[in-house]
Amino acid sequence: xxxxxYQADVVVVGAGIAGLAAAQxxxxxGMTTAVLEAAHDVGGRxxxxxxxxxxxxxxGRLMSTSYPELRLTPGLDALTLSAFDPGVLxxxxxxxxxxxxxxxxxxxxxxxxxxxxxxxxxRPPSAPRAPLGTAVDQARxxxxxxxxxxTPADRLLARPESPSPSPDGRAPAAxxxxxxxxxxxxxxxxxxxxxxxxxxxxxxxxxxxxxFFATGRxxxxxxxxxxxxxxxxxxxxxxxxHTGVRVTSVSTTSVTTxxxxxxxxxxxxxxxxARTAAELxxxxxxxxxxxxxxxxxxxxxxxxxxxALLLDADRGGPVAHTAVLSAVDPTRAPAGxxxxxxxxxxxxxxDLDTAVRTHLARLYGTSTARWETLAVHHTPEAVPxxxxxxxxxxxxxxxxxxxxxxxxxxTGTVQGALHSARRATDALVADLGATGSLHRADPVPTVPRxx
Numbered sequence: 001x002x003x004x005x006y007q008a009d010v011v012v013v014g015a016g017i018a019g020l021a022a023a024q025x026x027x028x029x030g031m032t033t034a035v036l037e038a039a040h041d042v043g044g045r046x047x048x049x050x051x052x053x054x055x056x057x058x059x060g061r062l063m064s065t066s067y068p069e070l071r072l073t074p075g076l077d078a079l080t081l082s083a084f085d086p087g088v089l090x091x092x093x094x095x096x097x098x099x100x101x102x103x104x105x106x107x108x109x110x111x112x113x114x115x116x117x118x119x120x121x122x123r124p125p126s127a128p129r130a131p132l133g134t135a136v137d138q139a140r141x142x143x144x145x146x147x148x149x150x151t152p153a154d155r156l157l158a159r160p161e162s163p164s165p166s167p168d169g170r171a172p173a174a175x176x177x178x179x180x181x182x183x184x185x186x187x188x189x190x191x192x193x194x195x196x197x198x199x200x201x202x203x204x205x206x207x208x209x210x211x212f213f214a215t216g217r218x219x220x221x222x223x224x225x226x227x228x229x230x231x232x233x234x235x236x237x238x239x240x241x242h243t244g245v246r247v248t249s250v251s252t253t254s255v256t257t258x259x260x261x262x263x264x265x266x267x268x269x270x271x272x273x274a275r276t277a278a279e280l281x282x283x284x285x286x287x288x289x290x291x292x293x294x295x296x297x298x299x300x301x302x303x304x305x306x307x308a309l310l311l312d313a314d315r316g317g318p319v320a321h322t323a324v325l326s327a328v329d330p331t332r333a334p335a336g337x338x339x340x341x342x343x344x345x346x347x348x349x350x351d352l353d354t355a356v357r358t359h360l361a362r363l364y365g366t367s368t369a370r371w372e373t374l375a376v377h378h379t380p381e382a383v384p385x386x387x388x389x390x391x392x393x394x395x396x397x398x399x400x401x402x403x404x405x406x407x408x409x410x411t412g413t414v415q416g417a418l419h420s421a422r423r424a425t426d427a428l429v430a431d432l433g434a435t436g437s438l439h440r441a442d443p444v445p446t447v448p449r450x451x
Contacts, residue, residue, distance in 0.1 A: 066216025
């Protein structure tokens with residue numbers, strides 16, 4: 001019998017950032033690669049809708065300037081990151097307090113600069129304390145963030161994982177902090193970083209999220225989330241990515257599609273979401289995933305919070321975090337208009353618009369009655385759960401010739417998706433053999449906004 005003619009060395013199923021990053025690495029290693037995507041555009045959940053000059057992300061994923069995979073992934077040389085103001089704003093008892101990791105400004109020694117109240121009225125003597133608690137509580141938080149900033153990420157992930165969540169949901173690094181500090185700062189921050197409304201997240205996952213917060217600046221891609229996958233797709237050889245192609249079955253040497261027959265190959269890399277991967281490979285475990293709803297508003301007068309991420313320490317409404325995103329990235333709104341993007345975690349309330357507007361009015365201290373709603377994006381399975389016991393590096397080699405990657409195999413973040421792609425391609429190249437380089441170390445430009 002004649003050997004089948006290979007149409008590509010590797011067929012990658014899925015053109016999200018994990019699949020596109022994997023294709024970049026395989027191409028750099030000298031392998032011919034075909035990327036098959038069922039949708040009519042690349043990017044998956046990293047999509048951006050364009051409405052009247054606004055750029056509206058479907059799932060508002062927060063990133064960090066300290067994500068190493070942004071520097072190590074081929075094809076992202078032109079990526080520019082728009083940074084939030086250092087740290088976060090915490091809304092508590094009707095006032096806003098700025099809490100920022102000093103590491104995000106160039107070093108972990110200070111670890112925290114606290115507390116600048118932004119409310120215009122003077123604080124009454126009987127008013128409750130700041131959400132971080134006493135000066136001693138703040139000093140303990142300084143020390144905890146400094147320890148996290150100075151601990152390498154691989155050491156954090158190597159720590160033993162608790163088999164079940166701790167009763168109070170604290171990350172290991174948060175042990176020793178006061179209940180007020182945990183409730184007022186650690187929990188709302190972790191909810192924003194991990195898109196998880198529950199406090200009982202994985203200790204290792206929580207420590208890693210806080211590590212990236214303490215060592216970098218929170219950021220978003222300039223121009224919208226879609227910029228990242230589009231950069232990866234454009235830098236691949238012409239004809240590599242095929243959109244509108246539905247894959248119906250996979251094996252170690254072929255991929256069958258509904259419209260274009262069979263693609264023969266030497267290996268297959270699944271880079272879809274976890275549920276789609278399980279449909280192609282029955283028996284594959286599907287981790288729980290959290291729903292996320294993003295509500296975009298516009299107003300002609302931006303709230304006076306600058307380019308800060310605003311969290312509600314009191315958790316008095318459905319909004320987990322919000323920001324005047326046009327102050328962080330001016331390319332996301334036309335001149336003279338402000339874009340306010342807010343994220344609701346978990347199932348949205350029935351009266352979503354009213355509940356969100358009411359909550360935003362309290363957080364920003366201004367009426368939202370005249371704000372225009374641009375879009376409401378609800379994604380039922382937006383972000384994989386990071387609940388204990390949690391394996392941050394789930395296997396990427398299923399069989400010789402069959403591999404898998406995606407944020408559901410790693411830390412449930414953009415960093416995790418890119419890192420899983422690197423692990424999968426390293427395993428694939430080791431099995432098949434290839435020539436070329438799989439690594440890049442060019443810096444990613446960052447555009448910080450004034451505090």
